[in-house]
Amino acid sequence: MNNDPIEKAIDKSLSTAITGVSKFFGAICMPAAEELGKLIRDQVKYYKLKNLIAIKSKIESQVNLPLHSESHVSPKLLKVLVEEASWEEDDIIQSLWAGLIAGEIKANSQSDNAVIYTDQLKSMSAYE
Secondary structure (H helix, E strand, O other): OOOOHHHHHHHHHHHHHHHHHHHHHHOOOHHHHHHHHHHHHHHHHHHHHHHHHHHHHHHHHHHHHOOOOOOOOOOOHHHHHHHHHHHOOHHHHHHHHHHHHHHHHOOOOOHHHHHHHHHHHHOOOOOO
């Protein structure tokens, strides 16, 4: 979990704003629920993007090699990273996801063999 006070403030502000807006528009106009849904989707996108950025940084620090167009990773593995790992906010679990991708980058692997490990990572929690 990130301890950056600016990101914490942004997260708290977004959460507070969405709660307040939800109550207000829900009380005066039901069609506003659609707009609220869009607002919540935007917040989820921000949350997932923030997690992907943290994982990207961890991958870069683990690879320690210049990435170039000849570096390959299975599209299936990247799909799982974007769809599943982006929900992970725990620093240790993010490091495990990063290690999986970094290993594939270092091996310059185009196979999708590493995808078998993603189910274990998806089911892990910070307490395991």
